[in-house]
Amino acid sequence: MIDIELLEELVVFEEYGTLSATAEHLMITAPSVTRAMKKLEDQLGVKLFDREVNRIYLNKTGKLVAEKAKLVLQAEKDLQKTATNFDKMQQYINIGAVSPGPAIYLDNSQDQYKQELTFCPNLIKDEDIISDLKNYQARLIFTTDEILDDKEIESMFIGTEQLAVKVDKNSPLANKKSVTYKDLSGLSFVVARNIGIWKDIIEENIPNAKFLYQQDLNALDMLTQIQTFPVFRTNLTEYSKYHEPDADRIIIPIEDENNSIELFGTYLVDQRPILQPFLKDVAQNWPTGF
Structure with missing residues (x-):
C-alpha cells in the first residue's frame, strides 16, 4: 500500500525541483527526502528519478506519477471532507439557500421545530446545489427552482417570498397600501450585499x-436607524434578529411583476424520511404576508 505522506513529498519535489528546496518547504532534512523518494520507488516498483552527483530529478515516469499523485491527494482530501460532513449531518439539519430569506426565517423560528438546525455561512450558488448536496455540505437547500434532472435529488414546494419596501413615515410613499417598482424610481436604497436573486430583480x-450595498447586517441596521433611506424587506426577513424595531418606518408591499420568488426545499432522495416531515411543518408555518 502506498504511503500518502510519500505522495505528498513527491508532489512538493515536483513543485520545487530540488532536494534542498523540498526539505526546506517540508521542514525536514534533505536526506529524509532522499530516503522517502527511494521508499516510494520501492513501493511502486519503478524508478521515478534520474540521478546525478548531488542531484536527482524526475524522469518521465516520475512526472506522470507526480501528476497522478495530485489527484490521489485531492481525492483523499475530498473523502475526508465528505466523511466529516456526513457524520456531522447525522446530528442536525444543515441548511443552505440561494437567497437569504429562508435561513433568516428559520433561524428566527427554531423553537417551533424539534430538529436542531444549523446554517451554511454563505449563500449557495445555483451551479453548486447538486454538488453541495452530494458532498454533504448541506442536508437541505432552499432553491428557486425545482430540481428535476437528477434521480438522486428531489424538491418540495414550500412557499413564496414576497418583496416589500420599508420607508420613513414622512415619505410621500408612506400613505400607500402598496407600491410598484415605478413608484420607487430614482430613489436610493440601503441594501444587504448578499441577497442572491433579489439583487438582479x-x-x-x-x-x-x-443601491448602497452593505456587507455587515448590523451596520446596515444601524444605518436604517440614523438615515431615512428606504430598505427592502420580505415576508421572511421582516422579523430578523438583525432588525431593531423601528416605529419611524412603515412597511409597504410591492405589487408588481417579479415581486416574489417561489422557494423549494431540495434534498437527496435518501433523506426524504427525515426532511419531508420537517419541510411539511415549515410549509405549514410559512409566513404569507407582512
Missing part, C-alpha cells in the same frame, strides 16, 4: 435607482 426593475 431590484436592479432590473427599479428605474434610475441607487
Whole structure:
C-alpha cells in the first residue's frame, strides 16, 4: 500500500525541483527526502528519478506519477471532507439557500421545530446545489427552482417570498397600501450585499435607482436607524434578529411583476424520511404576508 505522506513529498519535489528546496518547504532534512523518494520507488516498483552527483530529478515516469499523485491527494482530501460532513449531518439539519430569506426565517423560528438546525455561512450558488448536496455540505437547500434532472435529488414546494419596501413615515410613499417598482424610481436604497436573486430583480426593475450595498447586517441596521433611506424587506426577513424595531418606518408591499420568488426545499432522495416531515411543518408555518 502506498504511503500518502510519500505522495505528498513527491508532489512538493515536483513543485520545487530540488532536494534542498523540498526539505526546506517540508521542514525536514534533505536526506529524509532522499530516503522517502527511494521508499516510494520501492513501493511502486519503478524508478521515478534520474540521478546525478548531488542531484536527482524526475524522469518521465516520475512526472506522470507526480501528476497522478495530485489527484490521489485531492481525492483523499475530498473523502475526508465528505466523511466529516456526513457524520456531522447525522446530528442536525444543515441548511443552505440561494437567497437569504429562508435561513433568516428559520433561524428566527427554531423553537417551533424539534430538529436542531444549523446554517451554511454563505449563500449557495445555483451551479453548486447538486454538488453541495452530494458532498454533504448541506442536508437541505432552499432553491428557486425545482430540481428535476437528477434521480438522486428531489424538491418540495414550500412557499413564496414576497418583496416589500420599508420607508420613513414622512415619505410621500408612506400613505400607500402598496407600491410598484415605478413608484420607487430614482430613489436610493440601503441594501444587504448578499441577497442572491433579489439583487438582479431590484436592479432590473427599479428605474434610475441607487443601491448602497452593505456587507455587515448590523451596520446596515444601524444605518436604517440614523438615515431615512428606504430598505427592502420580505415576508421572511421582516422579523430578523438583525432588525431593531423601528416605529419611524412603515412597511409597504410591492405589487408588481417579479415581486416574489417561489422557494423549494431540495434534498437527496435518501433523506426524504427525515426532511419531508420537517419541510411539511415549515410549509405549514410559512409566513404569507407582512
